Amino acid sequence: MRGAATARRKRTAGRPRPDSRLTIPGVYHRLFAANGRQHWWPGDGAFEIMVGAVLTQNTAWTNVEKAIANLKQAKALSPAAIVEAHPRLLAAWLRPSGYFNIKAKRLKAMCRWVMQQGGVRRLAKLALPELRHALLGVHGIGPETADDILLYAFQRPVFVIDAYTRRIFARLGLIAGDEPYEALRNRFEDELGSSAPLFNEYHALIVIHGKDVCKKRPLCGSCCLADACPSAVPQKLAGD
């Protein structure tokens, strides 16, 4: 018991104290009011979203778009075409997304798995726990990529935790920031309720806020959360 209390004290030591006006649902309303609807992945098919989720690992979305455009131009945006493509050719198409040799292997592994499972439509019929478990068993798919796919390709109510989520909410004092992935996912899902459309919009808003405002060196003067953020820094000290 004493060990658990010590661990808890260590976890909260030096952590900003959250303002009582801010809650996880409350942050959503502020971000939505400031940024509006983000329309993430509305028109793309489930398979294209799955490909995007693998390619977006460690790179900006604009680079992913170029790689997907290459696949489309080569008429290779299908599980069979990717499985059959020569590894060097596939890597060349994926070059704009960075780490292209690794991503080529991951994409092939995912596509092989999709085909073994009978295609995307068959996958869409699986129950959430079964589908998440199966995705996590595919080479190169970790919890964040799996949850991206579950939420955006299959509209399942799974909250995606990424580096922006950890940074923003740690600065707000609502989390420590170094909790295990599953602990944070459960926390957000418990506080928000089970809603895929809400999780879709919230994750998109977190990404836009982390990318444009709450950056490594935050632009607190432009932040819709600044009045209640315990980590807000004066504008003259902030900025990239």
Ligand code: SF4
């Ligand atoms: S006030 Fe600054 S540190 Fe706090 S959330 Fe906004 S940008 Fe991040």
